[in-house]
Amino acid sequence: AQTVTQSQPEMSVQEAETVTLSCTYDTSESDYYLFWYKQPPSRQMILVIRQEAYKQQNATENRFSVNFQKAAKSFSLKISDSQLGDAAMYFCAYRSLTGTASKLTFGTGTRLQVTL
Amino acid sequence: DAGVIQSPRHEVTEMGQEVTLRCKPISGHNSLFWYRQTMMRGLELLIYFNNNVPIDDSGMPEDRFSAKMPNASFSTLKIQPSEPRDSAVYFCASSRLTAGTGELFFGEGSRLTVL
Numbered sequence: 001a002q003t004v005t006q007s008q009p010e011m012s013v014q015e016a017e018t019v020t021l022s023c024t025y026d027t028s029e030s031d032y033y034l035f036w037y038k039q040p041p042s043r044q045m046i047l048v049i050r051q052e053a054y055k056q057q058n059a060t061e062n063r064f065s066v067n068f069q070k071a072a073k074s075f076s077l078k079i080s081d082s083q084l085g086d087a088a089m090y091f092c093a094y095r096s097l098t099g100t101a102s103k104l105t106f107g108t109g110t111r112l113q114v115t116l
Numbered sequence: 117d118a119g120v121i122q123s124p125r126h127e128v129t130e131m132g133q134e135v136t137l138r139c140k141p142i143s144g145h146n147s148l149f150w151y152r153q154t155m156m157r158g159l160e161l162l163i164y165f166n167n168n169v170p171i172d173d174s175g176m177p178e179d180r181f182s183a184k185m186p187n188a189s190f191s192t193l194k195i196q197p198s199e200p201r202d203s204a205v206y207f208c209a210s211s212r213l214t215a216g217t218g219e220l221f222f223g224e225g226s227r228l229t230v231l
Contacts, residue, residue: 033218043205045222052218091159095218103149103172104209104220106159 002027002094006107013082014115020067021077021110023092031097034068034075035104040088048090051075053097079112087114118142122208122223130231134196137226140189141210149220150183150193151207159207165191166213198230 003026013019025034036048051059051068059066063083067076079086092107121140129135141148149164163173168185176183180199185191195202205227209220 035219043225043227045207045209047219050217050219095220097218103161103164105161108158 002029002032002096002105004092004094004105004107006092006110008110009108010111010113012113012115013079013086015082015084017082018078018080019082019112021079021090021092021112023075023077023107025073025075025092025094027073027094027096029096029098033095033097034066035093035095036064036066036075036077037091037093037106038086038088039091039109040085045091049077082114084114084116087112120208120210120221120223122206122226124226125224126227126229128229128231129198131199132197133230134194135198135202135228135230137193137206137208137228139191139193139208139223141191141208142221143189144212145210145221146188146213147211148185148191149209149211150191151209153205153207153225154203162193162206195228198228200230203228203230 005024032053034051038046038048049059049061049064063080065078089109089111091109094105096102123138146167150162151159153159162175163183165185183193205225207225209222211220
């Protein structure tokens, strides 16, 4: 079974600074998706960024980018120019591409605080 | 397009009562997932359906929990009888069956409090 590990329960960053959230995963598969979801206090789960494992290029979405290291099974999220609205829980997630639609496996989350 | 719609948003009930949570997936999505979120256990998959058929219900805690998907546009998660330890936020999510972008789209969640 696949597992996702987020080793940082909490992180803090000053506004306008850069922060990196860590994620590692364990799988024997070669084709899969990786995601970062954001959960603000409203509790809505919002997709931040996705990465297909077959793509070598790291995904980027505006201020959000990932460092995907397939061999190391590492998938970190970098937030640049942090804003107050970035304060939330961030979940790393894995989804297999094998066969038909499969479940999303989540890490335990990292709570990000953004300070002035 | 409307997103995943869950009801109720909040439910407060007493131990022993039956609770029914409802979900309408995004039109055209044929995979549906029920997750439970608690502080202690994080986000856990309870059950998921492909084309209305349950594929994996290994996360359903016990016989008090049941889920149905009678058609492509509706699913229910029922707890009978409810217990205080069932208090949690229950999320419904949907996606396309084939690979696509792989993303799951989540509803706003139903917060259940069992007294």
